[in-house]
Amino acid sequence: MKNLRLKAARAGKDLSQEALAKAVGVSRQTINAIEKGDYNPTINLCIAICKVLDKTLDELFWE
C-alpha cells in the first residue's frame, strides 16, 4: 500500500523525490518505490528519511 504520509511530508518540505533521495543517500527509484509501497525499506533508511522531513518513525511508518 502507498505511503501517502511520506509523500505529504516530502511535499511539506518542498522536496522532489530526487532531492530527498540525495539528502538521505539513496537513489531516486528507491524513494519512489517506498512511496509507492513496493518494498520494505530498512529501519536506518526510514530514520534518515524521518530526520530530513522532521518527522518520527511513528508519524511516517507506523500504521
Add this chain to the structure above:
Amino acid sequence: MKNLRLKAARAGKDLSQEALAKAVGVSRQTINAIEKGDYNPTINLCIAICKVLDKTLDELFWE
C-alpha cells in the same frame, strides 16, 4: 550499538529470543543480531516486533 530497549521490552513480556523470533516469523539469530546491533532490519520486521511487544516504532527504534 546494542538495542537495549528491545531487549528490555522482550524481557518485559517474558519472551526468549527464540519465542519472539517464532512470533514474528524470523530466525532466532536475526533477533539476536538486531538486539546486538549487528544489522539493520527492515521496517516490516520492526513493526512486527513492536506489535508482539506492545510498543511503537518510536519506543523501540527511534533514537
Add this chain to the structure above:
DNA sequence: ACAAATTGTCAAGTATATATTACATTTTGT
C-alpha cells in the same frame, strides 16, 4: 502550447538482510 522538471516504470546488476546448521558460552532452575 511548449519546455522543463518531476514522477512512473522496467531490466539487469550488486550489496546486504535473513535462513540454516552447528557449536560454544552463559544463565537459570533444582
Add this chain to the structure above:
DNA sequence: ACAAAATGTAATATATACTTGACAATTTGT
C-alpha cells in the same frame, strides 16, 4: 554441582533491498 535452557557467534546459502541507466508519462511554469 548439575542439567537444561537461553544466548553468543561463525560459515555458507538465498531472498530481496537498493543501484544504475534508460525511457515514457505526467505535472508545472511561462
